[in-house]
Amino acid sequence: MRKLVVLKLDGDLHLGVQVTLEIGEEGKRPTTEMTGKLPSNLDMATAIAQWESTYRNLWKFTRIKAKKIIYDGSISQRRKECDTKASEVREHLNNWLLSESFRPVREKWLKHLMPDEEVRVLIRTHCLQLKKLPWHLWDLIDRDYLKAEVVLSIPESEPVTAALQTSTFRNKIRILAILGDSQGIDVEQDRQLLEKLPNATTTFLVEPQYSDINDKLWKQPWNILFFAGHSKSEAETSCIYINETDKLTIDELRYALRNAVANGLQLAIFNSCDGLGLARELQDLQIPQIIVMREPVPDQVAQTFLKHFLEVFSSGQSIYAAVRTARQRLKGIEKEYPGASWLPVISEHPAVVPITWLKSRWFFNTRRLESLLLLSLLVTAGVLGIRHQGGLQTWELLSYDQLMRSRPQEKQDSRLLIVTITEDDLYLPEQKQRSGSLSNLALARLLDKLAQLKPRTIGLDIYRSEPVQPNQAYLTTRWQTDDNLFAICKVSDRTQNYPGVPSPKGVPPERQGFSDIIPDSDHVLRRHLLAMQPADPTSPCTAHYALNAQLAFHYLKKEGISAQYTPQGDLQLGNVVVKRLGSRSVSKGKSHIGGYQQADTRGYQILLNYRSYQGSPLEIAPKVTLTDVLKGKVNPDQVKDRIVLIGTTAQSFRDYIPTPYMSEQGSSQEIPGVILQAQMVSQLVSAVMDRRPLIRVLPVWGEVLWISGWSVVGGAFGYAVSQTLALMVLQTFPIGDRSGVYLVLAGGCVLVILYVLCLILFYQGIWVPLVPSTLVLVVTGGTVAIYLSSQPSLQQLISTK
Incomplete structure (x- = not known):
């Protein structure tokens, strides 16, 4: 954070100066304030006047139009005399600033400022005599505080306009460069330096007419105004020479410049002579920052300053660092151009926000x-x-669930009908001799009723452990002869010491389907097991395909679509290739697939693309109860040529599986096994018939x-x-x-x-x-x-x- 030091100076060298010191952080109210006094110093007033006279007697050609000067003595003598006068001014300045009446101010500075801090020293005074002093030679600044830079300003804190409250440069910095009268000087070097600037668009007006300048300032927004050529300050009036015959006063540009400030003008650079008068008048127009030369400036000095200033400023450093660096670089040519480092000075509005040049490709290389x-x-x-x-597997599976839930809802799959056995259905008269959820008598009557309505396929998602009695031989006959009736079984699992469950006796192997699923570690079912090779040859269930797959294959076969395998070993249904998860070559069934890492991919697995209706996977298809069917309350159109799934939804049997969806209680929504089978059937049939996408990685x-x-x-x-x-x-x-x-x-x-x-x-x-x-x-x-x-x-x- 840059520190701001404000020195308010009221008085002059003849009468003495009242001093107010303020210290604080840039952009904040000062935290330290005190007053002091500097005594009158006529010797320094004389010394600065003599230095100025000696300096102005050095050059024949500068960027000032003046009366003819008669030069006395050789150039080397004049340079030596100028150096001598400069040393005298420096000595007087530092002795003056060591005055006893000023000592408290100096001690307060030393107490609150660290030598390695960047400090902006704002000299606020109306006195031109005080502004001409080389404040940068104060030993505190020149010797101890190497990151300090002196800035001139006026005492009053005027209202801040919108232009002063921002330091924004547009995508490219817009520069209006006026190259005025160049008689006896070379401003072409200035032009070349400006043309090389990064992230800037420069418009040049070469020896223009007044109307050209006026129009540009009114009609277009500018960030920087630049002038190179001859200029001069006399009494209260300053002017710039815009061509060989015409000159302009600041007053003549007053309204155009105010408009430019309102449109974003941030900085005015006058690389010309005798600029303190220019700075004073420009500051009255609230131009935020102004860089001028306090005395006549030779071409070489003006060009050297501009070169080093633009290099530092356009690199992103502050304007103060840029002026300080360029001024210090001028020290290297003072043997030939004495006093060169004294010339550049910043003058700014007291409420200015310091600007910085930021290249659009600042970091991009x-x-x-x-x-x-x-x-x-x-x-x-x-x-x-x-x-x-x-x-990341846990988080990836949770994100999978979120994506599943975020999809728009779909219509019910009308190709399916689900016959549910509810809690009420358990107490029907036909259920008196049941040992599970469905008695043989109730099942036989249910199948008879459905057969009259001509479904295309029937799937029984209920294990039939109840033996068929001799007087129920018709049920065994139906198992053996109904080609559209499929039953479920469960494969044994030696690792979990599970013996498996057989399908009803009499059901041929081609109409058996296993019920096995592969839930994830959080018990949520996200994968659809289509087929597998039972590891235990003694298992009571040796079905190779899941019940849902058998139902889908049978339904599609009537549509002329048969299940087959591609040369790569992928299941193909019509034009749809059902890509398996994992690789057939993974012997242990552990694969890295999508969000799954070390997943069990044994068998033929795909991701389960749940269908959601009204925000719930429960409403996959139309549903009727066992009671509805037995009492003839079912619409025949709901059954004819449909896939009918029969299963229990009664809570007492706990045939429920967690899904990626959320219940009202915030936990995974569970669905009955028969609904799950319906989801899987619908996935396969819809992929073929409706081109509904299967989920793949x-x-x-x-x-x-x-x-x-x-x-x-x-x-x-x-x-x-x-x-x-x-x-x-x-x-x-x-x-x-x-x-x-x-x-x-x-x-x-x-x-x-x-x-x-x-x-x-x-x-x-x-x-x-x-x-x-x-x-x-x-x-x-x-x-x-x-x-x-x-x-x-x-x-x-x-x-x-």
Whole structure:
């Protein structure tokens, strides 16, 4: 944070000077204030007048139009005399500032300011005599506080206009450069220096007419006004020579300049002679900052100053650092041009917001681009490594659930009808001899009723452990002869010491389907097991396909679509290839697929694309109860040529499976097994008949590209944040106020865009990595933003606030 020191000087060298000292941080109220006094000093008044006379007697050609000067003595003698007078002025100045009456002010300065701090020393006075003093030679500034720079100003704190409250440069800095009368001097060098500036558009007016300048100032906005040529100050009037015959006073440009300030004019640079008078009149127009030459300036000095000033200023450093550096560089040519380092001075409005030149490609160069890509690669590799070890699986599955829930609802699948056995159905007269959820008598009557309504396929999602009695042989006959009737069984599992459940006796193997599922570690079912080879040959269930797959195959066969396998071993239904999860070559069934790491991929698995109606997977298809069917209350159109699934929904049997959806209590919504079978049947049939997408994952290389791409996006966003932070500094928004909220909102928008893209792709059937992409986006973006914001160029900007 730059410190601001204000010295208000009231008086002159003849009468003495009342001094008020204020010290504080830039942009804040002063925290320290005291008064002191400097005595009259006629010797210094004489010394500064003699130095000025000697200096002006040095040059024949400067950027001033004056009367003819008669030069006495050789140039070397005049240079030596000028150096002598300069030393006298410096000695008088420092002795004066060591006066006993000024000592408290000096001690307060030393107490509250550190030598390594950047300090703006604002000299506020009306006295031109005091403004002409070489304040930069004060030993505190020249010897002890090397980052201090003196700025001239006026005592009054006038109301601040909108132009003074901002230091914003547009996308490109707009410069109006007036190259005036160049008789005896060379302003072409100034032009060449301005043309090389980065991130700037310069309009040149070469020896223009007054109307040209006036029109430009009125009709277009400018950030910087530059003048090179002859100028002169006399008494209360200053003028610039715009061509060989015409000159302009500041008063003649008053209204045009006020309009320019209102439109964003921030800085006026007059690389011409005798500029303190110009600065005084321009300051009355509230031009925020003005750089002038306090005395006549030779061409070489003017060009050298401009060159070094623009190099530093356009690199992003403060205007004070730029003037200080350029002034110090002029010291190197003072053997030939005595007093050169005394000439440049900044004059500014007391309420000015210091401006800084920020290049639009400030941080963007080849080396930073390479660093950004390398960082993105490293972050991507790190996140992929964590993901490969399973560190993100829980979060990825939760994001999968969120994407599943966020999709728009769909219509019910009218190709299905679900016959449910509810709690009330358990107490029907036909259920008196039941041993499970459905007695043989109730089942036989249910099948008879359905047969009259001509369904295409019937699937029984109820284990039939109840034996068929001799007087119920018709049920066994139906098992054997009804080609559209499919029954369920369960494969044994030696690892869990589970014996398995057979299908009803008499059902041929081709009409049996297993009920086995593969829930995830959180018990939520996200995968659809289509087929498998039972590991135990002694299992009572040896079905190769799931019940839902058998029902879908039978239904589609009537549509002329048969299940077959591609040469690559993938299941194909018509024109739809059902890509399996994992690889057939994985012997132990452990694979890295999408968000799954070390997943059990044995058998033929796909992701289950739940169908949701009215926000619930329970409403997959029309439902009727056992009572409705037995009492003939079912619409025949709901059954004819449909897939009918029979299963229990009674809570007492607890045939419920958690899904990615949420219940009203905030836990995973559970659905009955028969509804789950309906979801799976609908998934296969809809994929073929309706082109409803099956959910698939990207190949490994595709996921790597997707994640690394978002890492690059994060790096680019981090770069943009650092740029925006710099612009916030330039626009004088306090760090951490509402502008910080805007940055957070911008980051939130990028995350929303990522989520929306993932949701759109998910709706199209592609599960892309959301959690890893979010991680690399945030980590890379945050790292780049923090790194670039910590760079000296931006820190220097922030320190000026």
